[in-house]
Amino acid sequence: MIRSGCAGYVALFLFSVGCGTATQPPGSNMAGGESSSGSSSGTSNLPTSGNGGSSGGGGASDDAAAAGSSTGGSSGGGNASGAPDGAAPNSGGGSGDAGPAVKGKIGTLKFTRKTLHMMNFAEGIAFGDYNKDGKVDVLSGPYWWEGPAFDVKHQLFPPPPNNAYGNMTLGDWADYAYDVDGDGWVDSINVMRPGTPSYWYKNPGMPAVQTDVAWAKKEIGTLSWEHYAFADMAGKGVPGVVGESNGAFGWFDPDPAASPWPFHKIAGADNYTWNHGVGTGNVQGGNARDFLNRDGWWSPPAAGPTSGPWTMHPQSFKNGVGGSQMFAFDVDGDGQTDVISALNAHGYGVAWFQQKNGAFTQHDIVGGPGAMNAGGIPSFSQPHALLVADVDGDGLQDIITGKSFYAHPPGRGDPDATGTPVFYVFKLIRGAQGVTWEPHVVDSEEGLGRSLTATDLNGDGLVDIAVACKHGVFLFFQQ
Secondary structure, three states: OOOOOOOOOOOOEEOEOOEOOOOOOOOEOOOOOOEEOOOOOOOOOOOEEEOOEOOEOOOOOEOEOEEOOOOOOOEEOOEEEOEOEEEEOOEEEEOEEOOOOOOOOOOOOOEEEEEEEOOOOOOOOEEEOOOOOOOOEEEEOOEEEEOOOOOOEEEOOOOOOOOOOOOOOOOOOEEEEEOOOOOOOOEEEEEOOOOOEEEEEOOOOOOHHHOOOOOOEEEEEEOEEEEEEEEOOOOOOOOEEEEEEOOEEEEEOOOOOOOOOOEEEEEEOOOOOOOOOEEEEOOOOOOOOEEEEOOEEEEOOOOOOOOOOOEEEEOOOOOOOEOOEEEEEOOEOOOOOEEEEEOEOOOEOEEEEEEEOOEEEEEEEEOOOOOOOHHHOOOOEOOOOEEEEOOOOOOOOEEEEEOEOOOOOOOOOOOOOOOOOOEEEEEEEEEOOEEEEEEEEEEOOOOEOOOEEEEOOOOOOOOEEEEEEOOEEEEEEEO
16 A cells, blocks of 8 residues: 655745645845735635545655754745745645645635736746844745835846746746755845756845846756746655756756756656646655656655656556646645646646556536636636645645646637636535535636745735736735
């Protein structure tokens, strides 16, 4: 039997890819954002999708890692954006096992929106305490905002030139907060457009960090595929940037003295730049972290993660091109690790894959047009960003996903490319009849980008959501 396990980081923020849910962190700020009422968050009853369940994480899902104010903190992407896997979920890019619930209030899953800017500069976002004032700050691409008001913005590098929402995004696709050089100041790891070099930016510390001084940058390496995770793959307490590079799956280990960073190979990979679906998590149990992608999962060799080739366990987690950030956690509470994934980042579909002793059964949460979706909601296309986190604080991991605005713009072949850019929190409910996912609308105007993050941004004990997309950068405060 393959059992769930989550090796998490101990840090200030809990929320990102992998083994964690949101936890209460320090704040962040940005200039010029006006507050507006967010979308209503109506709840509905959903049909059951499987048997019983639980978990949290950022960009793809690993153990959601808690990122500390001196050791990082943001998720997403690799996790979806932010903290390393194994910590609590955070931005954009993460992928991992879900982690412990946040100790705070029980949330309403109703949100109000604050606009930080409305430019297409980046589709990655992270959180961390960049000025060491004990508050959570937010960073996306060239800017970071001081929390908890997020009205003061600082620039760390010049923004990219094309900034109209109809253009491709030349900036970040995932951001992670982490103290790369161990000097006590949270730096920024910026994963750029696939096929182009990614960089880390050194936090200059006070007082320079609160000015528009340029942060010194060094190259990490070049990643392909469109999703990433930030996770401790080597099991040594240091998260790496997980993805595909030069025809191999693997991870870049943070090394402030090296440029690019050392890369550790997991397995050979299709070197096509624009593939989809990456995550990490503890699928097999024990202390080892496994690698996930749209075609299966890989377990490390018994002698250690860097001792040789990893073993592939084939399993289709896709319907079409594959999904976005992927997460692994025990959804139904049976002690075995399940997998959460979008099915087609440029089509339709979100599902959880229920594990029974190494075999997986797909349970759709949202399907294509005409499908019987959770809560009876309409189908949405382009689920190009997904995060797992305990958003309402009930101890169970929920899913945040929806339509990425112009994941491909109109005319590029994506179905319903101009449809309503809605995104939801899908609340996990375990009942006598099995697992249901209750959808709550977060917003239906801005849409998602390539990754997102979630944590308590304003210190009120409730988990909030931060999004960077082609429409701009937006914070969604839970009421």
